[in-house]
Amino acid sequence: MTPDLLKDAVSPILRVRGTSVLLAALLAACGGKDVRPGAPPAGDCAPLRLERDVNLEGFRADRFEWRDADCKPRSASLVRNDATDPKGWTGGYLRRYTYEVAGATRVCDGSDGMVPGWGIVASHLRVSPPWGNWTRDIRGTWRTLFEGRHHALHEFRWPMELGGHVVDVTVHYLFATGRSHPLYAITHDASGAPPDVINADVRSPYGDIIFDGDGNADISGVGWGDRYRFVTLGAGPLTRASGWDYREPNGVPYTRMWIASPDAEMGVVQTQTWAQKPAGGYWQYPSWGQVDEDGPMPEDWNWTYQLNQYELPEQGPTRSHRMAWGSNFGAVGFREYPRYSDDATLSGYPYQSYSVFMVLGTHTSDPVLRLAAEVEAWQGVRLTATEGRVLDQGPGGVGRDDSVARDVPGYNPVYATWEAEVGANNRASLRFETNGRALANPVLVLRRYTASTPPTRVTLDGQALSADVDYFASVDDAGNALWLTLHRTVTGSAALFVE
Template sequence: MKLTMTPHVLRFAAWRHGGALLLAVALTACGGREIRPEPPHPSCAPLELERNVDLEGFRSDRYTWHDSDCAPRSAFLVRNDTRDPAGWHGGYVRRYVYEAKGASRTCDGANDGVPGWGMVTCHVRTGASWGNWTEAVAGTGRTLFEGRHHALHEFRWPLPLGGHTVQVTVHYLFATGRDHPLYAITHDVSGVPPNALEADVRSPYGDLLFDGNANAEIAGLGWGDRRRFVTLGSRLTMASGWDYREPNVVPYTRMWTAAPDAEMGVVQTQTWLQKPSGGYWLHREAWGQRDEDGPMPVDWNWTYQLNQYQLPQNTRSHRMAWGSNYGALGWREYARYGDDGRLSGHPYQSYSVFMVLGLHSKDPVLQQAAEVGAWQQVRFTATEGSVLTQGPGGVARADSVPYDVPGYNPVYATWEARAAGNRAHLRFDTGTASLRQPVLALRGYTASAPPSRVVLDERVLAADADYFASVDEAGEVLWLTLNRTLTGTAVLRVE
């Protein structure tokens, strides 16, 4: 029904929620834009941290948060200061639990020499050893910040590599309303002379039974650099066909099983042009090509390390890693993948990725990559407070680098602004794209409690349902996840 008045129009809408019929009213002012009602959002429980959990001998810190569907997810991070039952020194996800088709799905480390996901791994091009990973390296770990809906966990290691020591720092970010944990890593080689070390980076490295511990045969895999590589057919072997023709924007890797329906992957928080990844020379012969009958590319020349070294003998390997060219760690200049530009691997190599698990039928990796791509056209401005246009180049770094998209911090995939008197008036222009459940970091926030009001497009939002807030008093940061998908223009006030 519609009631017409002068000079406004009222529109009524109704929803079923919890068995009750709820009504809402939309007000359109003459000459203004419509303020549309939205169905009520369910309340999401706060993030939980259980410290020093004994997971079958793996001393772990368990983080439980609620994703974009308000369904629980949890990750067990194994402590890295002592040897664990698998003979490693922790610092990885040993168990990951999420909901799949209404049931809890538990995914454990594969116990195939690599007992989880998130290991730090680097190879050297030449030398007495192949490289190193954190298996035999004791480090330190701590919770950097535990808020009501957001948390940061840190691991550090002094990684011996090629006769030198590289200081490695990893942060895991968990946030209510965000499906996938964020993994941010910095390799600090400032104590190593330039060009004295030539290594690659492959973290997060791991082997997780992402199919709910079924250890099923791998049905297919793929990755994205400047193009998308995907296998053909319903079962992966070294004889599988493949397609490498479709253009791509955001780097990713993915692997899936058909029964059960499951997928695991890694998605970078930046585009390939902003932060190239991948390694070796497959692009020269395979970009733009399709081979229906196979075989797959030779194992040492895949753009990213996946399970190629386990094939063909083991068609059930869930191994997955990231990748770069040699020199990404240690060289002042090295060739980026594609051989069409030069990058620097000294004094730091930093990047951030999402660790993605979900149903293959829902394409979670490609969906996350599409979202990161859409963020590039967002215009973020402020009329109260100020949008940040630069920040540290990675975790555990004090230098400052400009953001490719003003306000978007790729280290944590957050939208960043500085508060003015603990207030902010912010505007998002998403262009033709959308911005799903953005996470904001309002810096210079000195209050000890969340804001009294959060208003989006003149609607007062409800805490723990329409938005999720955490206050980091020590860091003077207000973390805020908006439980909304923003399209067009949206105005946010924090008061």
């Protein structure tokens, strides 16, 4: 196998103060659909459901079904990583994803080619051979860490060999009622090797999933975000001769790929800004601020993130749905490595951790860029407490027990959650100040929650909220935590009380 192949109903409950530009933009993007604050989406937000050990055409999978921001059903089937699967892999990836489009279920399966799903762990070494490693042939362990009424965490772990040393890899998937897109959190722990010995990049979540539910359509375009936004021009299809625009400044790292017909988009959005957690790699950044309407595309080895460039022929389009993340070499193993732009250094030792959303939806609804705008808006939100305590530090990633300061007090980028400790009698009085931003369906985690049942009273600005309608709660007994999705879009100032 060559290195190129491997690289590859409006409620009065919410107090609304002012109208944000973001909400106006979202309203336009939704084709006029009412997304005003306090207007929960129509539909029945049923509890999350987990089907264990599903036989998915020979793949042993655990299937999570939840309701998205519009209370529509979505599901993700995660293949167990402790035995060889029908494609000759050892699992540990998302094999099937379903969601609704125009009232019908779109079924997105992993490719029948070399890469059978999405969420695969992959890293390249700077010096080859060997090229690096991925989880195709590595048996690992899996477990559902937490299965609540409306929230669930699922874990995979592997001992991955890189350059003759073992890197312990931990991946968590988070599913939450009211949140459309699964969260993928990963940590590479290289502490078992000396520093500055392993010189590897990160490409996870790596994979190939037929995100249009069909697989017979050419890819129309691709794009990504680092400090600027790269996007291909024209209606497509994508070819090596496609024009591109790299002029728009960007806040939150992402990748995206889309098909015009059938209307479909796939992407990845980080839970932090580029300034907080740089992403991307190689040397295309001198093109920041430039446009080339006539093409060609950058050299395949120099795209900021790996997408389908290695499956893009010299002439004509491609139907490859390949997508990965990206970094410079040294992201795993080096105490100092250059960030993308070569103007500062970062640390990849002993840990390299980050979290992203795995996005699937219709291209016309613009799911990747909308989510990136939401993540950027969260950075300006202020959370305070009069009962309980807002958490301003915590583990730097999954599978870690260290403590790092939060860039935004209360916001945990590992799970994209708002976190605090409860006070006496499991009570918490919190206030969100959004500073002109919109906070849609925020997921809260209240630590040191010792009750075995959900709260008996939840209010927003003094108005009582109804369980399973206005909020979705899950009790994590083992973790002494209450998970709560607030089924509202919060703007201005809003006081939340939980008892």
